[in-house]
Amino acid sequence: MSKSEKKVTSKDEDKKKSDEKAIGDAIIAAANARREELAKEALATRSNKTLPKVVKEKPKEEKPKESKPKEEKPKESKPKEEKPKAAPPSKTDTEEESLPEFEKSFVDKISSQFTGDVEVGYIKENRTRVNVKKEKILEVAQFIKDNLPFDHAESVTGVDFPEDKEIGVVYHLGSYTDPTYSKQVLALATRVPREENPNPGNDSTKLPSLRDMFYSVEFHEREVFEMLGVYFESHPDNRRLLLPEDWADLPPLRKDFRNKGR
Amino acid sequence: MAEQVIPTKKMPPGLQVENVDDRIMTLNVGPQHPGSGHMRIIVKIDGDYIVDADPDPGYVHRGEEKMAESRNYITNIPHLERPVIHDSCNILYPYVLGVEDLVGIEVPERAKYVRVIAAELNRCIYIQYWLAIYGIFLGHSTMFMWPAGDRELLIDLMEKITGARVTHAYFIPGGVRNDVPANFEDVCLRQVNYFEKRIKEYADIFYDNPILKARTEDTGVLSREDAIRLGTTGSVLRASGVDYDLRIKEPYDVYDELDVHTNVLKSGDSYARSKIPWLDMLESCNIIRQALEKMPKSGSIRTKLKPNPKGREDEVYRRVESGRGSAGCHIISRGKPEPYRLKLSVSSFRNLIALPYLLKGEKLGNMPAVYWSLNYWPVEADR
Amino acid sequence: MLKELVTPQNANVFVGKLGDILYKAVDQPLGMAINWGRMWSLWPVHIETACCSVEFGAASSPRYDVERFGIIEAFGSLRQCDLVVVQGTITRKMAPRLRLVYDQMPEPKYVIAMGACAITGGLYFDSYNVLPGIDGILPVDVYVPGCPPRPETLIQGCMLLQEKIKRMKAR
Numbered sequence: 001m002s003k004s005e006k007k008v009t010s011k012d013e014d015k016k017k018s019d020e021k022a023i024g025d026a027i028i029a030a031a032n033a034r035r036e037e038l039a040k041e042a043l044a045t046r047s048n049k050t051l052p053k054v055v056k057e058k059p060k061e062e063k064p065k066e067s068k069p070k071e072e073k074p075k076e077s078k079p080k081e082e083k084p085k086a087a088p089p090s091k092t093d094t095e096e097e098s099l100p101e102f103e104k105s106f107v108d109k110i111s112s113q114f115t116g117d118v119e120v121g122y123i124k125e126n127r128t129r130v131n132v133k134k135e136k137i138l139e140v141a142q143f144i145k146d147n148l149p150f151d152h153a154e155s156v157t158g159v160d161f162p163e164d165k166e167i168g169v170v171y172h173l174g175s176y177t178d179p180t181y182s183k184q185v186l187a188l189a190t191r192v193p194r195e196e197n198p199n200p201g202n203d204s205t206k207l208p209s210l211r212d213m214f215y216s217v218e219f220h221e222r223e224v225f226e227m228l229g230v231y232f233e234s235h236p237d238n239r240r241l242l243l244p245e246d247w248a249d250l251p252p253l254r255k256d257f258r259n260k261g262r
Numbered sequence: 263m264a265e266q267v268i269p270t271k272k273m274p275p276g277l278q279v280e281n282v283d284d285r286i287m288t289l290n291v292g293p294q295h296p297g298s299g300h301m302r303i304i305v306k307i308d309g310d311y312i313v314d315a316d317p318d319p320g321y322v323h324r325g326e327e328k329m330a331e332s333r334n335y336i337t338n339i340p341h342l343e344r345p346v347i348h349d350s351c352n353i354l355y356p357y358v359l360g361v362e363d364l365v366g367i368e369v370p371e372r373a374k375y376v377r378v379i380a381a382e383l384n385r386c387i388y389i390q391y392w393l394a395i396y397g398i399f400l401g402h403s404t405m406f407m408w409p410a411g412d413r414e415l416l417i418d419l420m421e422k423i424t425g426a427r428v429t430h431a432y433f434i435p436g437g438v439r440n441d442v443p444a445n446f447e448d449v450c451l452r453q454v455n456y457f458e459k460r461i462k463e464y465a466d467i468f469y470d471n472p473i474l475k476a477r478t479e480d481t482g483v484l485s486r487e488d489a490i491r492l493g494t495t496g497s498v499l500r501a502s503g504v505d506y507d508l509r510i511k512e513p514y515d516v517y518d519e520l521d522v523h524t525n526v527l528k529s530g531d532s533y534a535r536s537k538i539p540w541l542d543m544l545e546s547c548n549i550i551r552q553a554l555e556k557m558p559k560s561g562s563i564r565t566k567l568k569p570n571p572k573g574r575e576d577e578v579y580r581r582v583e584s585g586r587g588s589a590g591c592h593i594i595s596r597g598k599p600e601p602y603r604l605k606l607s608v609s610s611f612r613n614l615i616a617l618p619y620l621l622k623g624e625k626l627g628n629m630p631a632v633y634w635s636l637n638y639w640p641v642e643a644d645r
Numbered sequence: 646m647l648k649e650l651v652t653p654q655n656a657n658v659f660v661g662k663l664g665d666i667l668y669k670a671v672d673q674p675l676g677m678a679i680n681w682g683r684m685w686s687l688w689p690v691h692i693e694t695a696c697c698s699v700e701f702g703a704a705s706s707p708r709y710d711v712e713r714f715g716i717i718e719a720f721g722s723l724r725q726c727d728l729v730v731v732q733g734t735i736t737r738k739m740a741p742r743l744r745l746v747y748d749q750m751p752e753p754k755y756v757i758a759m760g761a762c763a764i765t766g767g768l769y770f771d772s773y774n775v776l777p778g779i780d781g782i783l784p785v786d787v788y789v790p791g792c793p794p795r796p797e798t799l800i801q802g803c804m805l806l807q808e809k810i811k812r813m814k815a816r
């Protein structure tokens with residue numbers, strides 16, 4: 001008796017399950033249709049608004065599609081990392097049509113003066129970047145100071161690139177005096193060799209200081225010195241600024257210095 | 263090499279360091295000193311005159327830039343506002359704008375207005391706190407009590423919007439975290455009008471006070487050329503006669519749709535430097551009223567992000583005008599959820615360079631007047 | 646009888662005993678008076694260590710006014726102070742200075758750890774330059790949690806400290 005009852009119940013359950021499945025499928029199908037509609041609407045409204053630059057990702061698409069570009073990305077990233085060194089032909093070709101003219105004009109001034117030593121990193125609206133060889137940084141800075149209205153440095157960023165065995169130093173220059181240039185920020189970037197076992201001040205990680213041209217870099221360069229170990233020659237006091245006096249570890253912003261548990 | 267362009271200031275005769283070497287005394291001001299805040303200034307004095315000053319910041323250096331490299335774009339928000347917790351919206355602003363550039367999302371119109379209002383309210387809160395400190399260190403205790411009390415009004419307002427007294431974490435990439443409460447427009451308008459009435463009274467007690475004028479006028483004069491050469495920013499720059507305000511020069515969000523004026527003074531002394539923030543507060547009240555009027559009454563306040571958003575491979579440098587001056591954020595992204603390198607270029611750190619220059623030749627008693635007039639917040643400079 | 650007891654040999658012992666008796670007799674009322682005095686005039690050192698100092702400043706503003714609870718915020722010398730409110734993060738550069746300040750203060754002295762950073766390191770638990778809490782360098786009496794603690798929380802912390810002083814044995 002008990003067995004038959006069980007069978008009956010199990011059959012009922014199967015029926016119920018199949019019904020539920022059918023209902024569930026219907027709901028899912030309806031939801032999918034609705035989602036597609038929403039996505040289309042969103043796309044339509046978005047394209048009306050004229051998004052700036054990046055419109056590549058569609059909202060609420062299936063997730064597996066995203067994972068594929070993830071795998072591809074690191075492959076792409078490696079050649080791009082080297083771009084600051086070798087002039088990136090592909091990038092400039094694609095962007096040349098939409099390059100803003102004003103920015104291009106003064107970057108061209110610099111690059112035509114120092115052909116071979118200066119490469120244009122990027123030209124975007126209000127933001128430009130030139131990559132300079134380490135030996136020429138003083139001359140380029142002097143040229144910028146004399147011929148362009150950039151009169152102060154806003155920040156100095158040091159970036160560590162352990163794969164390239166180099167440390168990048170980026171000066172962000174701005175202008176107060178010329179109102180036409182007040183939106184512009186020119187990034188003057190250079191790279192210095194990096195050593196595995198740093199000995200700040202006594203190894204090859206050295207750069208001439210821009211303090212004589214742009215006085216405002218004084219504290220910023222001291223910060224870069226302690227944080228990344230880039231020694232600035234002809235800087236009057238290459239002392240510690242922020243770190244404790246007894247700091248004996250690696251410069252903390254290098255990539256091989258790790259925070260606890262990270 | 264070109265001749266040295268180190269700014270040198272004319273010293274009173276007989277005060278050159280060489281001549282009076284043996285009379286010089288070294289003083290340590292801070293970090294435990296009522297007038298120094300979280301930093302140390304090593305001053306060399308000859309009698310009553312300062313001949314040399316060497317700021318020694320770094321007592322609150324917490325390694326924010328290193329920490330940012332191991333957190334993703336969203337979890338970076340709370341700790342990046344900690345450098346200036348009482349100006350937290352403005353210090354987050356450049357970071358949020360930069361992340362929006364990298365991720366490529368559009369901010370809804372209403373969110374932009376809410377952001378502007380929150381940023382301006384926060385600017386007032388910051389300046390009030392600074393004014394309180396400035397007042398007490400000049401020995402004017404009423405000037406501590408008034409701003410510290412009036413500040414609470416706006417803090418209440420921010421608490422209504424964001425839910426926290428000072429650390430809001432309100433701005434997020436894509437908009438703001440939550441919508442303003444229902445009757446926000448009325449309350450905000452009323453509070454701001456009252457606030458404006460109150461701060462106008464400060465002129466009588468503080469800015470027209472002959473004692474204050476005698477103490478701060480012609481102390482720590484920064485000329486226009488030197489202000490530019492030293493790369494100072496914000497109120498220090500505008501007190502020296504340079505008309506440069508990023509809200510006008512490089513308008514972000516909806517500042518180009520609003521009628522913003524800058525305040526520029528010519529004299530470049532401590533008095534002008536202390537007056538500019540106060541004028542800024544009055545201007546902020548104007549901006550808030552305009553923004554309240556133009557704000558869309560309904561609509562979305564945030565564009566939803568994908569969880570763990572990835573920035574495209576690029577670098578951005580965005581800057582905004584914070585309560586102290588331009589605050590910049592340089593983000594280098596490599597297509598990962600975390601930034602590869604994040605650099606905060608903060609105005610306190612940029613203005614610090616003017617301190618040794620301004621203190622030379624001043625009397626020691628004028629040190630608080632000069633030091634606090636730089637609109638300097640040590641925690642921000644140290645990051 | 647008494648003369649025999651008070652010989653030069655045990656005079657010291659006798660005086661000592663007398664002192665003990667006196668102490669026991671006067672300890673209770675006098676100790677309470679001393680504690681009462683300490684309770685209502687806590688003078689914090691003016692040492693700001695991080696961003697919690699903003700809320701410490703707000704606590705002495707007219708709305709919160711800690712002075713009515715006997716926390717007198719005066720910019721005195723640390724030789725006159727008896728309370729350290731550690732206002733937030735202690736970095737490795739600040740830690741020796743904080744200990745120096747503490748060592749220079751006269752006994753009795755009390756410590757309030759204000760903010761998550763002072764208690765455990767808080768938001769900066771994994772930073773390279775931040776101590777994980779100040780327990781390693783100072784003996785803490787009261788912990789005031791929050792990031793930053795609201796002024797009300799700070800006031801409550803101070804009142805807890807007062808309660809603690811009240812029940813302490815006066816030295």
Ligand code: SF4
Pocket residue numbers: 344347695696697732733734759760761762763767768791792793794
């Ligand atoms: S607890 Fe929060 S507010 Fe206090 S110091 Fe730490 S981070 Fe700053």
